Amino acid sequence: MPILVARTPVTDRHRYDRATAHLDGPVAVVDLAAFDANAADLVRRAGGKPIRVASKSLRCRALLDRALAVDGFAGVMSFTLDESLWLARTGVRDVLLAYPSTDRAGYAELTGDQELAERVTVVLDDPAQLDLIDKARSGDAEVRVCLELDTALHLFGGRVRVGARRSPLRTPEELGAFAELVQRRAGFRVVGLMAYEGHVAGVGDRVPGRPVRSQVVRLMQSRARTELAERRAAVVRRLSQVTELEFVNGGGTGSVESTVAERAVTEVAAGSGLYQPQLFDNYRAFRGRPAALFGQPVVRRPGVGVVTVLGGGYPASGPTGPDRAPVPYLPPGLQYDPMEGAGEVQTPLIGPAADDLLIGDRVWFRHAKAGELCERFAELHLIEGDRIVRTVPTYRGEGKAFL
Structure with missing residues (x-):
């Protein structure tokens, strides 16, 4: 009989890491x-x-x-x-x-x-x-x-x-x-x-x-x-x-x-x-589960309490502000350097969790909005448990750029 493991951010991170371990980042997944x-x-x-x-x-x-x-x-x-x-x-x-x-x-x-x-x-x-x-x-x-x-x-x-x-x-x-x-x-x-x-x-x-x-x-x-x-x-x-x-x-x-x-x-x-992107966390009437995420690889360790990931500057539409940036999600305890934010080619992240990350490890982000994430990725890896069960094209992956 299988042992059921409670779903927590920590276990989710391990599942996503195991499911995508054979892939080079950046990657986008849907749980x-x-x-x-x-x-x-x-x-x-x-x-x-x-x-x-x-x-x-x-x-x-x-x-x-x-x-x-x-x-x-x-x-x-x-x-x-x-x-x-x-x-x-x-x-x-x-x-x-x-x-x-x-x-x-x-x-x-x-x-x-x-x-x-x-x-x-x-x-x-x-x-x-x-x-x-x-x-x-x-x-x-x-x-x-x-x-x-x-x-x-x-x-x-x-x-x-x-x-x-x-x-x-x-x-x-x-x-x-x-x-x-x-x-x-x-x-x-x-x-x-x-x-x-x-x-x-x-x-x-x-x-x-x-x-x-x-x-x-x-x-x-x-x-x-x-x-x-x-x-x-x-x-x-x-x-x-x-x-x-x-x-x-x-x-x-x-x-x-x-x-x-x-x-x-x-x-x-x-x-x-x-x-369930980040902007939809702030409602009293419902609480969804984050389903779409993207993972960026750690490519540098500039110093104590800092790592740098590849890419990540994927702002959402709407009035310009901090709430339109993707949110570092897993592991918990990371945030943007306020002097740099999310970068076009690389993004420094600061916080105590940075010191536990090695070159090649993944940081998982949530986009501020929903479908705009798919304009950055050609495919989505669909995850069940700790494995990818299917990889499907986004609109971009099908060669469609409607806007």
Whole structure:
């Protein structure tokens, strides 16, 4: 009978080191047990409503397929038209392009292929986007359209805005008028509504060492959830006068529970929670397991309490700051030299753990965000226990650089 060993950061580090001992670094891995546990927890949190996988957070077809095979996940939320068409051609039957595109060649392909047009839905929020698509048309395939609702919270009479600057469509009247315009236009059909509340889904409400900030975030998010729930429901009622919606998409990893609680919402989007990057540690509602990591080899020992690893300067998108840098994770007790940070070619790390590391040993990092890690690596090594069970290409490894 096998002896079960409790999972701790120390045992995880030993597992990852043993699994990749035959590989030269840098290497990127995904712990399948953690990935699957995160998937199961997202399904639990979604309470029976389907989860659409955000492809930008995975950027690996094998892991998109693994998520979609879990009961409770359905469909993909993509980030470029080229990617959407590629996924649809390779077997994904329901792709929602969540960001407007000006890819004229892509729209020519979409409108000239009925099967692709049935699989791909595109987000639009401006009449000029309709004009661009019509100019690019190569056939009469009907374009499936999803409208996007601006979810930002406006405070103090609109003088303060909290939330991403995305769609210009905010009110039920604006959404309704645009839906009517789309419906009157030959070759287009409104089938869905998307509303991504990034100021709730993507902002942690439990920031370590920042109790006042955390409380302010919680107050803001409480107000934002109430305001958006009322406005989203009103928008859905208005759109129901124009067309029958197939889906109403909302939320993200950080807001699953509150988003699915709205009756108007039929599905939620999530992706980052499968990899559980560092920025998603700061939530009270859930605690995921780090699943995606990258290991950098120690190449120098400059002095007592210091080691240098190869590479590592993989910053995440968003406002520039320390929270966008990868986090030295295993072994515990390492941090950046504040004068150097994460370097383009090499990265010095300081701390008591450095003195136990030898040339060739590995330091494991967590990326600040999720799928952006895959733009740095051509393949992911999938780990079960202390062995690699499969090595799969990332988008980059398949020769795809969509953005």
